[in-house]
Amino acid sequence: MILVLNAGSSSLKIEVFDEILNSLISGRVTNLGTAGELKLGATTTAITTRDHAHALELMLAALADAGYPITAFAAAAHRIVHGGAVMTQPARLRPPVIATIESVIPLAPLHNPNNLAGVYALQKIAPDLPQYCSFGTAFHATNPKVATRYAIPQTHHDAGIRRYGFHGLSYANMVADFGDALPEHLLAFHLGNGASLCAIHNGKSIATSMGYSPLSGLTMGTRSGDIDGAAVLRMSKSLGEDETDRMLNKNGGLQALAGDNNMKTLLERDDDAARFAVEHFCYWAARHAGSAIIAMGGLDAVAFTGGIGENAAPIRDRIMALLSCFGDVPVHVIAADEEKQIARDALALMAEGR
Known part of the structure; x- marks a missing residue:
C-alpha cells in the first residue's frame, strides 16, 4: 500500500x-x-x-x-x-x-x-x-522555451523569473485516465477556485495559462487572473506590496466581481453582478483557450476537471459555445484526482527499483 x-x-x-x-x-x-x-x-x-x-x-x-x-x-x-x-x-x-x-x-x-x-x-x-x-509544475516542463521565457533581461530569467505552470498533477492524471484513447490535440481545463487550462499535444503539455505563479491566466475564485504589470505597480504604490498581493490573490476574481467566489451560488443568483462574473469567467477561459489551440496546432477534444469543471454544466456549455468557431469536438468530464497520480508516480518509481 x-x-x-x-x-x-x-x-x-x-x-x-x-x-x-x-x-x-x-x-x-x-x-x-x-x-x-x-x-x-x-x-x-x-x-x-x-x-x-x-x-x-x-x-x-x-x-x-x-x-x-x-x-x-x-x-x-x-x-x-x-x-x-x-x-x-x-x-x-x-x-x-x-x-x-x-x-x-x-x-x-x-x-x-x-x-x-x-x-x-x-x-x-x-x-x-x-x-x-x-x-505540481513538472508536467509543464515539456513546454518549449518560447512558451516559458518572459521577454525580460537574462539576469532575471536566470534568477527564476519564467513561466512554470501549475495543476500539473491534475493534467497528468487526466492523460493517464484517457490511456490509449488520448486525443492528439486535447484542450484541458482545470476549473475550481483556482483555474487554469493546458494545451496537451500527444500527451505532452505544450502551453498552459498559469505562469510564474498561479495568479496569471484565467479569472478564478479569488485570483484576478491576467493583469497588466503596470497596473500592479500603480496599485502597489498606493496600497503597498502586501495589500496588493492580498487583493490580487485573495480578494480578486469572482470575489471582486460579485462578492462571492462560490460558482454554485453565483449560478443560482439572479442579479447583474453574478451574471457578469459568470460571463467574465467563461469569456476569459475561452479567450485563453484560443491561444492554447494555436500553440498545439489544432483541436480534437476538450476535457474538463476540477470542482467547477466537473459539476457546473452551464459553465462547460458556455465555454464550449464560445469555442464553437473551432468546430464541434467531443467534450469529456474527468474527475480530478491528484492523489491517485501521486500514488501512480510512486509505484512507477518503485517498479524501477528507485
Whole structure:
C-alpha cells in the first residue's frame, strides 16, 4: 500500500492506495495549530493540533486503529507544489532531492515549506519508510522555451523569473485516465477556485495559462487572473506590496466581481453582478483557450476537471459555445484526482527499483 500525503498551510490530507491504484481510505486534519477535526473515512473527531508533526501523529494513530498501521505501507508519497526548473520528474525523497526542493522555496514560499513539513514529520516517525514526491509544475516542463521565457533581461530569467505552470498533477492524471484513447490535440481545463487550462499535444503539455505563479491566466475564485504589470505597480504604490498581493490573490476574481467566489451560488443568483462574473469567467477561459489551440496546432477534444469543471454544466456549455468557431469536438468530464497520480508516480518509481 501507498500512503499519499498532501500537507497544506492549515490542513493535512491523506489517502491510501493499493498496488493497482484502488483508493482504500482517505482523510484529513483541519485547522492545524488550533482546534479542528480529524476525518478518516466516515469518522470525524474533534481535535486540537500543535503543528504538522502532531497532526500526522494523530492521523497515523487513527489509520492504525482503522487497520492501516504504518508498518503496512510500502512507501509514502507527497505532493510538492513547485519543483523549479530542475525537478521535472517524480523522485524519491533522498537528501539531495530535499535540498533542491528547499532551494526553490522562494518560488513557492506559501506552499513548499508546508509540503516539506509533512516530509520532515514522517522522517522522524518512520525513518525507514521510503518517501517519494510528485511536483505540481513538472508536467509543464515539456513546454518549449518560447512558451516559458518572459521577454525580460537574462539576469532575471536566470534568477527564476519564467513561466512554470501549475495543476500539473491534475493534467497528468487526466492523460493517464484517457490511456490509449488520448486525443492528439486535447484542450484541458482545470476549473475550481483556482483555474487554469493546458494545451496537451500527444500527451505532452505544450502551453498552459498559469505562469510564474498561479495568479496569471484565467479569472478564478479569488485570483484576478491576467493583469497588466503596470497596473500592479500603480496599485502597489498606493496600497503597498502586501495589500496588493492580498487583493490580487485573495480578494480578486469572482470575489471582486460579485462578492462571492462560490460558482454554485453565483449560478443560482439572479442579479447583474453574478451574471457578469459568470460571463467574465467563461469569456476569459475561452479567450485563453484560443491561444492554447494555436500553440498545439489544432483541436480534437476538450476535457474538463476540477470542482467547477466537473459539476457546473452551464459553465462547460458556455465555454464550449464560445469555442464553437473551432468546430464541434467531443467534450469529456474527468474527475480530478491528484492523489491517485501521486500514488501512480510512486509505484512507477518503485517498479524501477528507485
